[in-house]
Amino acid sequence: MAGERRAEIDGRRMKTIFDAINDFGRVTDMPGWNRPGLSDEDMAVRRWFAARMQGEGLRVSMDGAANVSGRLGPEGEPCVMLGSHLDTVPSGGAFDGALGVAVALECALAMRDAEVPLVHPVEVIATSEEEGRFGGMLGSQALAGLTTQEWLGTAADADGVRLADALASHNLDPAGVMASARPANSVRAFLELHVEQGPVLERASIPVGIADRVSGVVHLGVTLRGVANHSGTTPMDMRADAFAGLAEIATAIPGLIAGRGTDQSRITIGKVELSPNFPHTIPGEALFSIIVRDAESVAMDRLCDGLRDRIAAVAGRHGLAHEIVERSRIEPVMLDAGLADLLRKEAKALALPSMVMPSGAGHDAQTMQALAPAGLIFVPSRGGVSHAPDEWTDWDAAVAGARLMLAAAVRLACE
Incomplete structure (x- = not known):
C-alpha cells in the first residue's frame, strides 16, 4: 500500500x-x-x-x-x-x-x-x-x-x-x-x-x-478500630492499637505472596489515615487501602482471601474490630x-x-x-x-x- x-x-x-x-x-x-x-x-x-x-x-x-x-x-x-x-x-x-x-x-x-x-x-x-x-x-x-x-x-x-x-x-x-x-x-x-x-x-x-x-486489580478498603488512649499511661499489654495491627498486616504481605501468589502478584498499602493522628495518643482507628494485582484471576482471589484471614487474625490478637470493603475489582x-x-x-x-x-x-x-x-x-x-x-x-x-x-x-x- x-x-x-x-x-x-x-x-x-x-x-x-x-x-x-x-x-x-x-x-x-x-x-x-x-x-x-x-x-x-x-x-x-x-x-x-x-x-x-x-x-x-x-x-x-x-x-x-x-x-x-x-x-x-x-x-x-x-x-x-x-x-x-x-x-x-x-x-x-x-x-x-x-x-x-x-x-x-x-x-x-x-x-x-x-x-x-x-x-x-x-x-x-x-x-x-x-x-x-x-x-x-x-x-x-x-x-x-x-x-x-x-x-x-x-x-x-x-x-x-x-x-x-x-x-x-x-x-x-x-x-x-x-x-x-x-x-x-x-x-x-x-x-x-x-x-x-x-x-x-x-x-x-x-x-x-x-x-x-x-493484571487485574482489586481495591480493598480496610478499617481497624481499637481504643485511643494516653501513650504514657497505657501499658503495652493493655492497648488496642490500630496502627500496631496495620503494621503487622503490612509485614505479612511478602509471606502471603510467597504462599498464595505468583511472580506477577503485587500487594500495596498505599493510603493510610490514623485517628487521632497525634504523637502522644495511641491510634484508635486506622483506615487504609490495599491494592491487590495479579495476572491470574484465581491467584488474585487467593490473595484476597488470604488478606481477609490475616486481617481477622491480627485484629483478634490486638483487640480490634475490623471491616473490609471491596471498593472495586477489574479482572x-x-x-x-x-x-x-x-x-x-x-x-x-x-x-x-x-x-x-x-x-x-x-x-x-x-x-x-x-x-x-x-x-x-x-x-x-x-x-x-x-x-x-x-x-x-x-x-x-x-x-x-x-x-x-x-x-x-x-x-x-x-x-
Missing part, C-alpha cells in the same frame, strides 16, 4: 503535542503533574485537546463520560481507535497516559498528511479517569458498556468525594456516562501505547514491548492474540527488537478488550520509575514506539 510506505511520524510535532498536554496540571505547591480525573486541570486539558484536534481538521466530540474523540476518514465502517488517558495520579509523571495520547494524535495526523487511503475511520481517543480516582477506569469502562448504575451512584474517591458529584461539577451525570457505550462491532481494534512503568525493557535493551495480558484480561501477532510482525518489519510481556499495571486496553480486539505497546521507562515526577522515557524511544503504532494502525485501517 502506497500510504503505508509514505506515512511517517513527525517526532517534533509529536513533542509539541506532548509538551502542550503537560502545560496543564503544574501546581506551584505540589511536585510533578496533577490532573486527577474530573478535576479542573483534567477538564481544562480535555478542552485544549479537543480544540487542537478540531484545528487539525478531525471531527471532534466529547461524550458523557468526558472521553474526547477526534475522527478521520470515512464513516460507515468500524473504526480503528488509538489512544490513552490524560489524567494523572497526584504528583504524577509527565509520560503516563499523556505520551499515548500524543502518539495517537500524531499517528492520525501522519495518515492524514500522507493521504493514506483509509477504508476504516481512524479515531483518536483521550479517555477519562483511567487512574482510578473513583476505583475504576471510568472512560474506557463507559465506552465498553461496563459501567453500572449502582457503581456510578456509590463510587467515591479516597477523600469521600462522590463520583456523581464530581461529574455534576462539570455538568455531567451518570445517565450520560451510561449513554457513552459504543455499539457492538463499532470498533475494529483498539491500540494503546504506554510507558512500561517497569524496568524490564530498559534492562534488556529492547525498544518495544508487546503486552499479551494485563485480569488476555489481550487479543491476533493484534499482538500483528504488532510483532510490524516491529520486525521496522527492525525494532520486541518482546512479549505481561502488564502489571492496569490500562484502558484491558477494559477495551471487552468491546473490541485490543493491543498494547510499551516503550521503556528509565529506571522503571512511574507515578512520580522523575518518570522518564527517552524521546527516541517514544518515536520508535509511535512508528510501530502507526504501522499497525495503517494496516488495520486500510484492510
